[in-house]
Amino acid sequence: MSRPHNAGSVIHDIGYQRYQGVRFGRRYSARSMYVHSLRTAYGFGRSARAKLLPCGIFALACIAALVLVVVSTQLPEPVLSYVGIVAIFSYGATAFVAVVAPELVSRDLRNSLLPLYFSRPPQRSDYALAKLAALATAVFALFAGPLLIMFVGLAFSGTSGLSGMLEQSGLLLAGIVTAVIHAIVLAAVALPLASLSGRRVFATGIIIAFFLIAAPVSGVLREIGPGALADLAGLLDTVSLLNGVDRWLFDEGLVRVGSYGPVYGLAAAVLAAAGTALLTLRYRKVKI
Amino acid sequence: MNLTITRITARALLGRKRALLLLPMPALLIGLTLLANGTGVPAADWGPIVLGEMGITVILPLTALIVGSSVLGLEIEDGTITHILAKPLPRREIVLSKLFVAWGVTTLAAAAPLAVAGAIAGGPGLALGLLGGATLGALAYSAVFLAFSLLSRRPVAIGLIYIMLWENLLVRFASGAKVLSVQRYTTATADTISPSELLNATLPGVVAAALAVAVIAAGTMLATMRLRSFALTGETS
Amino acid sequence: MTTTTVELTGVSHWYGNVVAVNDITLTVGAGVTGLLGPNGAGKTTVLHMMAGFLPPSQGEVRLGGHPSWRNPEIYRQLGLVTERESMPGFLTAWEFVLASAKLHRLADPRQAASRALDIVELGESQHRRISTYSKGMRQRARVAAALVHDPAVLLLDEPFNGMDPRQRLHMMDLLHQMSEEGRTILFSSHILEEVEQLSGTVQVIVAGRLAASGDYRHIRRLMTNRPHVFTIQSSDDRLLATVLMRQESVSGVELEPAGIQVRANDYGTFTRALAKVARDEHVRLIGLQPADESLERVFSYLVAT
Numbered sequence: 001m002s003r004p005h006n007a008g009s010v011i012h013d014i015g016y017q018r019y020q021g022v023r024f025g026r027r028y029s030a031r032s033m034y035v036h037s038l039r040t041a042y043g044f045g046r047s048a049r050a051k052l053l054p055c056g057i058f059a060l061a062c063i064a065a066l067v068l069v070v071v072s073t074q075l076p077e078p079v080l081s082y083v084g085i086v087a088i089f090s091y092g093a094t095a096f097v098a099v100v101a102p103e104l105v106s107r108d109l110r111n112s113l114l115p116l117y118f119s120r121p122p123q124r125s126d127y128a129l130a131k132l133a134a135l136a137t138a139v140f141a142l143f144a145g146p147l148l149i150m151f152v153g154l155a156f157s158g159t160s161g162l163s164g165m166l167e168q169s170g171l172l173l174a175g176i177v178t179a180v181i182h183a184i185v186l187a188a189v190a191l192p193l194a195s196l197s198g199r200r201v202f203a204t205g206i207i208i209a210f211f212l213i214a215a216p217v218s219g220v221l222r223e224i225g226p227g228a229l230a231d232l233a234g235l236l237d238t239v240s241l242l243n244g245v246d247r248w249l250f251d252e253g254l255v256r257v258g259s260y261g262p263v264y265g266l267a268a269a270v271l272a273a274a275g276t277a278l279l280t281l282r283y284r285k286v287k288i
Numbered sequence: 289m290n291l292t293i294t295r296i297t298a299r300a301l302l303g304r305k306r307a308l309l310l311l312p313m314p315a316l317l318i319g320l321t322l323l324a325n326g327t328g329v330p331a332a333d334w335g336p337i338v339l340g341e342m343g344i345t346v347i348l349p350l351t352a353l354i355v356g357s358s359v360l361g362l363e364i365e366d367g368t369i370t371h372i373l374a375k376p377l378p379r380r381e382i383v384l385s386k387l388f389v390a391w392g393v394t395t396l397a398a399a400a401p402l403a404v405a406g407a408i409a410g411g412p413g414l415a416l417g418l419l420g421g422a423t424l425g426a427l428a429y430s431a432v433f434l435a436f437s438l439l440s441r442r443p444v445a446i447g448l449i450y451i452m453l454w455e456n457l458l459v460r461f462a463s464g465a466k467v468l469s470v471q472r473y474t475t476a477t478a479d480t481i482s483p484s485e486l487l488n489a490t491l492p493g494v495v496a497a498a499l500a501v502a503v504i505a506a507g508t509m510l511a512t513m514r515l516r517s518f519a520l521t522g523e524t525s
Numbered sequence: 526m527t528t529t530t531v532e533l534t535g536v537s538h539w540y541g542n543v544v545a546v547n548d549i550t551l552t553v554g555a556g557v558t559g560l561l562g563p564n565g566a567g568k569t570t571v572l573h574m575m576a577g578f579l580p581p582s583q584g585e586v587r588l589g590g591h592p593s594w595r596n597p598e599i600y601r602q603l604g605l606v607t608e609r610e611s612m613p614g615f616l617t618a619w620e621f622v623l624a625s626a627k628l629h630r631l632a633d634p635r636q637a638a639s640r641a642l643d644i645v646e647l648g649e650s651q652h653r654r655i656s657t658y659s660k661g662m663r664q665r666a667r668v669a670a671a672l673v674h675d676p677a678v679l680l681l682d683e684p685f686n687g688m689d690p691r692q693r694l695h696m697m698d699l700l701h702q703m704s705e706e707g708r709t710i711l712f713s714s715h716i717l718e719e720v721e722q723l724s725g726t727v728q729v730i731v732a733g734r735l736a737a738s739g740d741y742r743h744i745r746r747l748m749t750n751r752p753h754v755f756t757i758q759s760s761d762d763r764l765l766a767t768v769l770m771r772q773e774s775v776s777g778v779e780l781e782p783a784g785i786q787v788r789a790n791d792y793g794t795f796t797r798a799l800a801k802v803a804r805d806e807h808v809r810l811i812g813l814q815p816a817d818e819s820l821e822r823v824f825s826y827l828v829a830t
Binding site: 049053056057060091092094095098099199200201204205208209212213215216217219220223224 | 309313316320323324327329333334337338341342345346347350353354357361362365441442444445446448449451452453457
């Protein structure tokens with residue numbers, strides 16, 4: 001193993017030198033970051049304490065869904081639709097992103113890990129996008145659990161057999177579309193906010209403040225504003241905005257949008273795009 | 289209570305730029321009240337949202353969370369807590385000093401602005417009621433979040449989930465939960481001091497005040513007990 | 526100053542199922558004692574238990590006869606300098622040390638604070654914010670805060686970490702001086718020369734267990750199953766080498782330009798035999814030095830598996 005050198009000095013070849021094997025590129029490292037971040041989001045591969053909060057929220061959502069299913073099967077009409085359950089759970093999802101987003105980005109900032117990432121094949125935007133995709137997937141999973149429970153409960157308890165199941169599948173598809181939209185927008189709002197601070201405490205605080213304060217502001221404007229302003233007030237608050245999109249797409253949801261549905265759709269798209277752009281920009285500018 | 293600890297804690301909290309983060313919330317509350325008041329829409333329409341949903345339900349607990357978990361939680365996180373712990377002080381004294389600072393700052397940053405908003409929306413009576421209720425609420429929240437910072441390594445995350453899922457979601461839908469809700473105590477106390485249609489009280493005032501005192505006592509005692517057996521561990525990760 | 530001792534009796538500490546400290550019994554008395562061990566041996570865990578910051582999972586930790594755990598009263602006689610250098614950076618050193626004095630409820634906190642700051646020679650920069658300090662200055666400010674109440678016991682976790690050589694010397698002087706006043710001083714280190722320069726008394730911890738206690742030179746002598754190595758200079762090295770080889774107590778001799786190196790099996794027998802042999806053969810002994818009494822040798826012996 002060792003190659004003799006002059007005067008008894010030696011450089012030991014322990015396998016790092018002259019590596020001849022295959023080197024994976026950017027795409028591989030981006031995918032690795034995505035998978036790793038997704039696991040981090042739910043605390044997999046980490047201590048039980050790290051799993052407690054994210055998995056706890058997931059479990060709560062599933063239990064709530066189970067209760068809703070049981071109640072629904074006793075009633076002639078389901079209490080909530082698939083779209084409705086996503087709309088309701090979006091409030092809980094804001095708590096989820098406020099807890100999880102700092103786990104994904106703040107710890108890397110705090111522990112000065114960025115130089116280690118950026119001195120390797122992945123580019124700065126790869127890092128940002130992989131983290132964003134991981135958070136969006138984690139939020140989607142939070143919606144997917146309850147949706148699945150509801151589907152299984154409703155589809156198999158129904159008496160209408162196969163046609164009932166087909167009908168449920170169609171409705172489930174609407175729920176999934178809603179969940180995807182909500183997950184992307186919530187992640188795109190929370191992650192740039194979290195990346196502002198290296199301390200998880202402050203990152204969490206910034207995200208909660210952003211979500212929690214906007215809701216009553218938009219609520220008041222809805223009360224005091226004249227027609228159009230009241231219809232557009234929901235744009236101020238991310239959760240109301242998402243519910244407005246649900247209203248526009250599926251005519252379900254908790255917010256009144258009047259004839260401004262497309263505005264909500266556009267606003268959601270702009271918000272997701274702006275969040276992504278800001279996050280990428282943040283990591284392009286960050287000093288390492 | 290220990291004056292040295294109180295003074296240093298207050299300086300750590302207010303003496304830095306970070307303290308400016310406490311300003312936007314009360315500014316928004318008062319600004320929105322002024323705006324709504326200016327439109328001529330009756331206060332009964334917007335009052336419950338501004339004072340209740342925004343002031344009592346969001347700004348008060350959020351301020352208490354930021355402040356309450358900072359007074360002790362930040363020191364535990366960065367390890368400076370050892371400097372105070374390595375002194376021959378009764379642990380109760382440390383907890384009470386920290387609680388006092390958290391209470392004072394939360395009252396200043398959330399309860400006082402809430403009273404100002406109440407004065408604009410409903411006059412001096414409502415202002416007095418809100419000041420009383422929110423001051424009691426501030427103390428109760430501070431005690432709860434102080435206890436959280438000794439029970440968990442992530443007090444802010446736990447506190448956030450408590451505010452969002454317990455205080456804001458469960459209390460609204462499961463009526464039994466109101467017995468253990470600081471937000472309900474605050475509203476009930478305010479409504480008892482000065483009954484108002486803008487407040488939506490669901491508990492008798494005396495019961496609410498008694499329960500609030502119980503929560504404060506429990507939080508303080510729990511925090512003291514935990515601090516007595518405080519074990520230093522390595523870096524959190 | 527009366528001596529206050531720190532006693533550990535059958536102390537173990539485990540985190541989950543990892544045993545960090547395993548059945549340690551030791552007493553630390555007046556003077557400077559080095560707590561020695563490789564990184565991760567359990568030194569910090571031991572110090573934290575002594576300082577009442579960790580409960581022993583088993584056994585008893587006493588300071589001046591009183592249990593350390595859940596007993597804030599011990600801090601009247603205990604000064605502690607932890608390894609983590611976190612300090613409230615928004616305070617000046619003066620404010621920081623003064624606050625410590627007040628929290629100890631000293632009769633004259635200002636006088637105590639300025640005395641402590643003088644001891645660590647931080648007088649000039651005491652009114653600057655700690656956040657502007659260098660690593661060594663922070664360390665000294667922390668030592669000042671730990672000394673402000675004139676404690677009988679001083680525990681220091683890796684006190685020389687990050688200090689430059691001059692600061693290191695100053696700190697060593699300081700510890701020497703305080704030990705001469707009869708204080709009990711225990712400091713941990715994984716750097717052997719620090720311990721060697723500062724104290725003869727060591728407590729060696731390896732993998733959570735107490736491997737040796739006492740004067741390291743004596744410890745070395747107790748290790749009889751490993752040859753002692755001496756370097757000898759004499760008027761006739763070659764002759765001395767030949768006659769020494771005949772001795773029972775000698776297992777090997779090497780001729781070197783600087784003298785001869787002798788490996789002896791038994792310390793006592795060899796030193797007596799050497800004098801006799803030299804006299805009989807008319808060889809004048811010029812120098813006799815134990816070649817491997819350095820702490821490093823002792824340590825590598827204890828740590829070797």
